[in-house]
Amino acid sequence: DSGVTQTPKHLITATGQRVTLRCSPRSGDLSVYWYQQSLDQGLQFLIQYYNGEERAKGNILERFSAQQFPDLHSELNLSSLELGDSALYFCASSVDATGGYEKLFFGSGTQLSVL
Amino acid sequence: DAKTTQPNSMESNEEEPVHLPCNHSTISGTDYIHWYRQLPSQGPEYVIHGLTSNVNNRMASLAIAEDRKSSTLILHRATLRDAAVYYCIRMSSGDKLTFGTGTRLAVRP
Numbered sequence: 001d002s003g004v005t006q007t008p009k010h011l012i013t014a015t016g017q018r019v020t021l022r023c024s025p026r027s028g029d030l031s032v033y034w035y036q037q038s039l040d041q042g043l044q045f046l047i048q049y050y051n052g053e054e055r056a057k058g059n060i061l062e063r064f065s066a067q068q069f070p071d072l073h074s075e076l077n078l079s080s081l082e083l084g085d086s087a088l089y090f091c092a093s094s095v096d097a098t099g100g101y102e103k104l105f106f107g108s109g110t111q112l113s114v115l
Numbered sequence: 116d117a118k119t120t121q122p123n124s125m126e127s128n129e130e131e132p133v134h135l136p137c138n139h140s141t142i143s144g145t146d147y148i149h150w151y152r153q154l155p156s157q158g159p160e161y162v163i164h165g166l167t168s169n170v171n172n173r174m175a176s177l178a179i180a181e182d183r184k185s186s187t188l189i190l191h192r193a194t195l196r197d198a199a200v201y202y203c204i205r206m207s208s209g210d211k212l213t214f215g216t217g218t219r220l221a222v223r224p
Contacts, residue, residue: 002158033211043159043214056211090158092212101147104212106158 003027004107006091012113018079021110025072025093031055032074033094033104034066038087049074050096081114088112118205124219127193135188135218137203142183147206150177150188151214152199159202159214162188198222 003026013019025032034046036059045058049068060066063081068074078085088109094102120138127133139148149164163170163177165186170177176189190197202217 002160004158042216045211045213048211058211092158101164101206101208103149103161103164104151104159106160108156108158 002105002107004091004093004105006089006107006110008110009108010111010113012115013081014115015081015083017081017114018077019081019112021076021078021089021091021112023074023076023091023093023107025074025091026105029093029095029105030072031094031096031102032068032072033092034060034074034076035090035092035106036087037090037109038084041087043090046076078112083114086112086114118213119203119215121201121203121215121218123216124221126221126223127190127197128223129195130192133190133193133197133220133222135190135201135203135220136185137187138185139203139205140184142205143207145208148177148179148186149204149206149212150175151202151204151212152197153202153217154196154199162201164206193220193222195222195224 005024007022030051033048037043046060048056052068066076090109092104092106150162151159153159165177179186200217200219202214
C-alpha cells in the first residue's frame with residue numbers, strides 16, 4: 001500500500017459528460033501529480049500541484065483541469081468527455097518538488113470508461 | 116528522442132537473478148537514473164535510483180556503468196511477484212517523471 005488513495009476505482013460514463021477523480025496523497029506529502037495511462041500513449045504526465053499551487057503542466061488537454069485543496073487532496077476534472085479519454089488515471093504524491101529527483105508514490109488508479 | 120532505451124521484454128526463471136539493462140547514452144553529469152515497476156493492475160512503484168555509484172536496497176541493486184551511459188537493474192532472486200513492466204527513467208533537474216515503454220519481465224515458475 002503506497003498510502004495514496006484514489007476514488008473511485010472505476011467510472012463508467014457517456015461521451016460529453018463531466019467527471020471528477022479524487023486523490024488523497026500520503027500523509028505529509030505536499031506534491032500531487034496526475035498521470036494518464038492509455039494503451040496507445042503509455043503513461044503520460046498531466047499536471048503537478050505543490051501545496052495548493054500549480055507547479056508543472058504536461059500533456060493535459062484544455063478540457064481537463066485540476067486543483068489541490070488546503071487539506072492537500074486533489075481533484076482532476078474531465079469534461080466534454082470523448083471516447084479517447086478512456087484510460088487509467090493515476091495520482092502520485094511526493095514530499096516536495098525539488099525538481100527532478102523526487103521519489104513518487106502512486107495510487108492504484110481510477111479506470112475511466114467513456115461509452 | 117528517447118532518453119533511455121530498454122528491451123521490450125525479458126524472461127527469467129523463478130529464484131534466479133535477473134539483469135535488466137538500460138542505455139542512456141546522452142546522460143548529463145547531474146542526471147539521476149530512476150527505476151520504477153508496474154505490476155499488473157497497479158500503479159507504478161519506485162524501485163531504486165542512483166547517480167554515479169552502485170546502489171542497493173531491499174528490492175534490488177542498481178549497477179551504473181563507469182561512463183554512466185548505461186545501467187543495470189538487478190533482481191537477485193526473481194519471484195513470480197516480480198513479473199511487471201520495469202521502467203528506466205533518466206531525470207534531469209526540473210524534470211517530471213517521464214515513462215517510456217519499459218521492459219516487460221516474465222518470470223517462469
